Amino acid sequence: MPLIVQKYGGSSVADVGKIKNVAKRVKRTAKKGNKVVVVVSAPGDTTDRLLSSAYEITAHPSEREVDMLLATGEQISISLLTMALHSLGCPAISFTGPQVRILTDMAHTKARILSIDTERIKDELKKGKVVVVAGFQGISREEDITTLGRGGSDTTAVALAASLKAASCEIYTDVEGIYTADPRMVPSAERLKKISYDEMLELSSLGAKVMQLRSVELAKRYNVKLHVRPSFTNKEGTMITKKRLRPRGALPRRGLEAPEVCGVTYDKNQAKITIQSVPDRPGIASVIFSKIAKKNINVDMIIQSASLKGLTDVSFTVAGTDLKKALPAIKEIARRIKARGVASSKEVAKVSIVGVGMRSHPGVAARMFSCLAKKGINIEMISTSEIKISCVIGEKEVKKAVRSLHKEFGLGRS
Ligand code: ASP
Ligand code: MG
Numbered sequence: 001m002p003l004i005v006q007k008y009g010g011s012s013v014a015d016v017g018k019i020k021n022v023a024k025r026v027k028r029t030a031k032k033g034n035k036v037v038v039v040v041s042a043p044g045d046t047t048d049r050l051l052s053s054a055y056e057i058t059a060h061p062s063e064r065e066v067d068m069l070l071a072t073g074e075q076i077s078i079s080l081l082t083m084a085l086h087s088l089g090c091p092a093i094s095f096t097g098p099q100v101r102i103l104t105d106m107a108h109t110k111a112r113i114l115s116i117d118t119e120r121i122k123d124e125l126k127k128g129k130v131v132v133v134a135g136f137q138g139i140s141r142e143e144d145i146t147t148l149g150r151g152g153s154d155t156t157a158v159a160l161a162a163s164l165k166a167a168s169c170e171i172y173t174d175v176e177g178i179y180t181a182d183p184r185m186v187p188s189a190e191r192l193k194k195i196s197y198d199e200m201l202e203l204s205s206l207g208a209k210v211m212q213l214r215s216v217e218l219a220k221r222y223n224v225k226l227h228v229r230p231s232f233t234n235k236e237g238t239m240i241t242k243k244r245l246r247p248r249g250a251l252p253r254r255g256l257e258a259p260e261v262c263g264v265t266y267d268k269n270q271a272k273i274t275i276q277s278v279p280d281r282p283g284i285a286s287v288i289f290s291k292i293a294k295k296n297i298n299v300d301m302i303i304q305s306a307s308l309k310g311l312t313d314v315s316f317t318v319a320g321t322d323l324k325k326a327l328p329a330i331k332e333i334a335r336r337i338k339a340r341g342v343a344s345s346k347e348v349a350k351v352s353i354v355g356v357g358m359r360s361h362p363g364v365a366a367r368m369f370s371c372l373a374k375k376g377i378n379i380e381m382i383s384t385s386e387i388k389i390s391c392v393i394g395e396k397e398v399k400k401a402v403r404s405l406h407k408e409f410g411l412g413r414s
Contacts, residue, residue, distance in 0.1 A: 002167040003035040003125070007135065007157035011174040012231035013077045014044035022172075022231065023084035026130055030090060035125045037164065039135045039157040040081055042073025047150070063108035067137075067147045071096070074134035074153070082132050092130040095120070097137035097145075102156065104138035104146045111138060111146035113155070116163045133160065154215035162222035169224050171211060172231035177238035178203065178210060180411040181264045186403055188412035192262060194239045199262050200226075202354045202388045206265040216240070243356070260357020261364065261409040266398050268349045270300075271323040272380065273330060274315040277340035280307040288314060288333055295329045297322050300350075301383045301392060311340075317381065317392060320346050348380065351401045352390040353409060359386050371408040377401050 006026065013019050022040075030036045041047075050069050054061040078094035085092035101117035124131050135153025138146050148155050154171060161169035178200065181189040195203075197220035204213045210228060219226045219240065229237030278284055285304070292299055297318055305313040318326050323346060334342050358364045365382075368389055372379055377400065381392035393401055406412055 001033060001035050003037065003164055004029060005037045005039065005157050005161040005164070005166045005169045006172060007039040007153055007170065008041065008077075008081075008172045008231060009153065009174065010041040010044050010046065012172050013040055013081065016080070019043075019077070019080050020084050023081060023088055023090070025172075025231070026081075026085060026092075027088050027090040030130055034167075036130045037121060037125070037160055037166070038081065038130060038132045039153055039160060040074060040077040040132065041135050041153040042070075043077055043080075046073040046076065064144060067108050067111075067145050070147050071134070071137040071145045074136055078132045078134045085130055085132070090130060091128055092132055093124050094132040094134075096134045097156070098139035098143075100133060102138035102159070104140055104148070106140040106142060106144070106146065108144075108146055110149040111140070113138060113148070113159050116159060118160075118163050121160075121164065149212070149214070151209075151212035151215075154212040155218060158215045158218045158222075158224050158226070161224045162218065166224070168227055169219065170227045170229055172229055173210060174231065175210060175228075176230045176233070176235050177228050178240075178263070180262065181402055181406045182266070185266075185399055186264075186406050186412065189406065190412045191235075192238050193236070194241065195262060196243045196356055197240060198387055199354055199356055200240045202352070202385075203263055203265055206267055206350070206352045206354065206388070206390070260361075261353045261355040261411065262357075263354050264351065264402050264405045264409070264411065265354065266349055266351045266402050268395055268398060269320040270317050270348050270350050270392065270395075271320045271326075271344060271346045272315060272317050272348045272392060273323075273326065273342065273344045274313055275330065275334050275339045275342055276313050277311040278314050278334075279338060280310050280312045284337060285314070287337060291333050292326065292329065295326070297326045297329070301381045301390070303381050315381065317348070317350070347395045348392050349395040349398045350390050350392050351398060351405065352388050353405055354388045356387050358389070365389050367408065368405060371404055372401060375400055375404050 008022050026038055082092045082094040100120055103114045104111035121131050135156040136147050140146050157169055177191045178195055179189045179191055183189040200216050204211055226240035300317045302316040331342050377393050377397045379391045383390050
């Protein structure tokens, strides 16, 4: 009997009516002769609300207690969903993360899974029950409740699918799948039927917030077949597998040698920082960026300008939400290395094109730059990898950039 793991996000279980709908879908899957394990998130914005209560009490709540609090959200969903299944005559049982020994490290609010004891789940499946597991939570060796970071239910689902060797892991969400671009910004954006893990990883890290990044990494590592599907319709969604398959003999839509860009994404949560007139000598970059790393600030793109009279400008980007935290540290570094000063801007954004087919197509970057140039959009920074090219541009130009790139690479419906 094939085993399917289904994960339903918070918006899919936001109220009792929605929970009943989920129960119907779960029952249908079981009726087809599958063993089913269901992972659910907390209803709607429960997690946000719980967090804001904590911050109403103190600006620095204990992380252990935050986990204790947040883990209650998912417990609401598992119990209600299981009751809904019972009322449909579908045998089912719910478990919290600790009950099925989702063992994690002790890093409260961002714990990593070490192992899962699947015995209890397998026993219940054997009895013909649907097993409903709380997402996002586990237990440490010290027997403390932990959580896996925001969006962590995806990771619970993939980890369960890997441990139970499930045939597939279905992620039900409030979007219809993965698109060639944000459909709210690009009306002609099209749903992708298939996409590779690598492309999905680039898309999620570039701001397409459909799944928690970690969960896609995990799926890739254990070769878990992922299927992102809408929970409110029966549409097919997007399959995420090892590589994007093209039926044998079929020509790509845009000709055999056309570069395969699968999507255009953007991220407005970006800030650019420039340390001006830095003495240009060996070891300076290492000093700057190890200090920033110690503050736990993620640096994305880095540019060092050509050296002029032994001085150079070092620019880099961080998440916009990190700027406040980053600036004092960076100003201090600048003083210490005797740089002239620090400038920063939040009015920047990153647009990126993604696709495995770019690996062997050297002309793609040039085509991206000339497309932006034609629209009069200034590129402030560039970074490339085998399957993605990103440009930092002014935040006001994002919509224009995304739309023209989408068109330039022949994506979406024409
Ligand atoms: N409820 C948690 C959150 O809001 C986990 C999840 O939804 O995946 O982040
Ligand atoms: Mg989510």
